[in-house]
Amino acid sequence: MSEGPVVEFCHVSKRFGRRNILCDVSFQVGNGEALCILGRSGVGKSVTLKLIIGLLKPDMGDVFIESESIVQFNEEDLTRVRRKMGFLFQSAALFDSFSVANNLALPLQRLEKNKSADEIKRRVDEALQQVGLASDKEKMPVELSGGMRKRAGLARALVLNPRILLIDEPSSGLDPITASEIDDLLLKIKQERHTTMIIVTHDVRGARRVADKVAVLDEGALVGFGSFADLEHNENDTVCKLLSES
Numbered sequence: 001m002s003e004g005p006v007v008e009f010c011h012v013s014k015r016f017g018r019r020n021i022l023c024d025v026s027f028q029v030g031n032g033e034a035l036c037i038l039g040r041s042g043v044g045k046s047v048t049l050k051l052i053i054g055l056l057k058p059d060m061g062d063v064f065i066e067s068e069s070i071v072q073f074n075e076e077d078l079t080r081v082r083r084k085m086g087f088l089f090q091s092a093a094l095f096d097s098f099s100v101a102n103n104l105a106l107p108l109q110r111l112e113k114n115k116s117a118d119e120i121k122r123r124v125d126e127a128l129q130q131v132g133l134a135s136d137k138e139k140m141p142v143e144l145s146g147g148m149r150k151r152a153g154l155a156r157a158l159v160l161n162p163r164i165l166l167i168d169e170p171s172s173g174l175d176p177i178t179a180s181e182i183d184d185l186l187l188k189i190k191q192e193r194h195t196t197m198i199i200v201t202h203d204v205r206g207a208r209r210v211a212d213k214v215a216v217l218d219e220g221a222l223v224g225f226g227s228f229a230d231l232e233h234n235e236n237d238t239v240c241k242l243l244s245e246s
């Protein structure tokens with residue numbers, strides 16, 4: 001593993017048509033750190049995640065994953081880099097016709113072909129145990145509550161032991177108590193696995209609990225970056241408004 005930042009944006013700009021979404025954005029996320037990306041709707045938070053995954057390319061600047069610049073990578077190299085990442089998107093994206101356990105087994109069978117059935121079962125059980133779904137493994141996704149779906153999606157992201165976890169809106173669609181349980185789970189995973197996490201969220205209170213650092217985007221610019229303590233001294237209006245919410 002590299003000694004330097006795990007994820008780094010270097011003067012990244014991204015526009016769609018005539019609209020500048022990100023302008024000259026630079027930040028670093030260190031090994032085992034959790035970064036929460038905050039900002040109003042449409043400001044470019046998901047675009048930032050897509051730049052990290054290599055689904056979008058910057059118009060200017062560079063994106064590094066464990067010190068490798070990915071912006072010129074072909075699909076083969078991007079696939080290799082994406083193997084370092086686990087993804088949890090808003091919908092949790094489970095296959096409805098497979099049980100929870102089979103949803104987790106699928107990526108292992110596809111990507112780790114040398115694994116025995118016993119080893120796959122062990123890895124699936126371990127991931128489900130970690131998210132508190134050990135006794136729900138035979139359930140179908142339709143039988144799960146919103147919070148359980150998120151847990152199952154998280155277990156599926158974890159089953160391949162990613163070094164980087166990318167999470168879009170962990171608390172969306174959840175009541176405050178369930179959302180806070182998901183935050184607890186993210187904290188536990190960070191502590192137990194030392195996974196580097198990048199979390200897009202509107203939940204400032206949750207970010208206060210989980211994040212080592214926050215990045216605040218506004219009108220294309222990174223207007224705040226650092227720990228919540230660092231941001232207390234930030235005079236930008238958006239940063240001040242966000243901090244006063246929690």
Ligand SMILES: Nc1ncnc2c1ncn2[C@@H]1O[C@H](COP(=O)(O)OP(=O)(O)OP(=O)(O)O)[C@@H](O)[C@H]1O
Nearest residue numbers: 016017021039040041042043044045046047048200
């Ligand atoms: N592929 C694309 N083509 C054109 N415009 C896009 C594309 N992807 C995103 N955008 C635009 O970029 C802007 C930022 O989108 P993004 O999804 O990153 O917002 P966001 O901050 O994640 O918002 P939200 O909090 O509502 O999810 C939006 O105006 C969106 O319409």
